[in-house]
Amino acid sequence: xxxxxxxxxxxxxxxxxxxxFWCNPISGHATLYWYQQILGQGPKLLxxxxxxxxxxxxxxxxxxxxxxxxxxxxxxLKIQPAxxxxxxxxxxxxxxxxxxYFGPGTRLTVT
Amino acid sequence: xxxxxxxxxxxxxxxGAIASLNCTYSDRVSQSFFWYRxxxxxxxxxxxxxxSNGDKEDGRFTAQLNKASQYVSLLIRDSQPSDSATYLCAVxxxxxSYGKLTFGQGTILTVHP
Numbered sequence: 001x002x003x004x005x006x007x008x009x010x011x012x013x014x015x016x017x018x019x020x021f022w023c024n025p026i027s028g029h030a031t032l033y034w035y036q037q038i039l040g041q042g043p044k045l046l047x048x049x050x051x052x053x054x055x056x057x058x059x060x061x062x063x064x065x066x067x068x069x070x071x072x073x074x075x076x077l078k079i080q081p082a083x084x085x086x087x088x089x090x091x092x093x094x095x096x097x098x099x100x101y102f103g104p105g106t107r108l109t110v111t
Numbered sequence: 112x113x114x115x116x117x118x119x120x121x122x123x124x125x126x127g128a129i130a131s132l133n134c135t136y137s138d139r140v141s142q143s144f145f146w147y148r149x150x151x152x153x154x155x156x157x158x159x160x161x162x163s164n165g166d167k168e169d170g171r172f173t174a175q176l177n178k179a180s181q182y183v184s185l186l187i188r189d190s191q192p193s194d195s196a197t198y199l200c201a202v203x204x205x206x207x208s209y210g211k212l213t214f215g216q217g218t219i220l221t222v223h224p
Contacts, residue, residue, distance in 0.1 A: 031210065042115075042199050042214030043155065056211055091154055098143045098203055098210045102154040 001026060004103030006092050012109045018080035021106045025073065025094030031055075032069055033100060034077050035091040043091055049075060082110045114138060115202050117215035126224050130187040134200030134215055137181070143203040143210070144176055144183045149217065150196045159185060190222040 005024040013019050025032050030051050035043035046065065048056040051072040060067070064083070069075040079086055087110045093100040118133045132146075143162055147155035161167045161174040161183065173186040183202075187194055200215040 033212075040216070042201075042216050043212075044214070045211060048211060089154075095210060099145070099157055099160055100210075100212060101157060102147075105154045 004092055004094050004101055006090075006103035006106055008106055009104060010107050010109075012111065013082055015084055015110050016081040018078065019082055019108065020076050020078045021090050021092075021108075023075045023077070023092030023103060025075075025092070026096075026101060029094035029096050029101075030072070031095045032075050033093040033095075034067055034075070035093065035102075037089045037091055037105070039088075046077070079108075082108075084110050086110050114213045115200055115215040117198075117200050117218045119218070121219035121221055123221045123223060124190050126190060126192060126222055128190050128222075130190045130194065130220055130222070132185040132187075132198050132200075132218050132220065133182060134184065134202075135182045136200075136202045136213075138202065138204055138213075139181065141178075141181075141202045141204065144174070145201040145212070146172075146174060146183075146185045147199040147201060147214075148194075148196045149199055155199055187220075190220075192222050192224055195221050 032049045034046045037043040046060045047067045049069040052069045067077045089105045091105045092103045115136045124130045146159040148158050149155045159174040161176045167174045171188045175184045197217040199217045201212045204211045
């Protein structure tokens with residue numbers, strides 16, 4: 001069974017630029033999550049989708065972050081405009097029940 | 112008070128010893144508990160899940176859950192240098208949060224030969 005796929009793996013941008021991340025979950029997993037992990041901390045949930053509907057986006061900075069999951073499969077997370085404090089690893093995870101499986105992540109550096 | 116708190120590290124144990132990792136949580140209605148292992152530069156990997164009070168064993172790993180005391184622990188027997196990683200405790204919220212996970216800050220484990 002293929003795991004969660006993410007791209008790109010690394011991204012370096014300047015502040016105020018925009019960036020987008022892509023995620024393809026494990027086949028058959030209805031729930032998809034985006035997390036932000038800052039160095040030395042545990043992952044923090046940004047947004048959770050159930051199929052193509054948003055279940056929880058309470059910690060998503062909606063003035064600059066947006067996410068969508070069209071057709072209940074792939075998802076994209078966008079940041080516009082980026083700030084220095086957005087430098088982190090962005091992790092996508094998916095689950096069929098409560099067990100979540102993570103993709104390799106995208107390491108974002110904002111300069 | 113942090114929602115999920117792990118024992119501060121780093122934790123260093125000799126090869127072959129038992130490593131004990133602890134986690135406490137604040138939400139009394141939490142129902143599902145997980146341990147993830149994260150190697151440096153890699154993403155978290157699920158190694159144990161536990162849903163009811165007591166012990167759950169999987170190979171060298173044993174998860175222990177005590178809902179009354181709101182703690183969950185992970186024991187690693189016969190620790191190996193390859194077990195050196197950050198261990199993350201994660202807890203699902205109670206109620207209708209659809210499996211939302213809250214993570215602790217992680218405990219760095221080093222197993223030295």
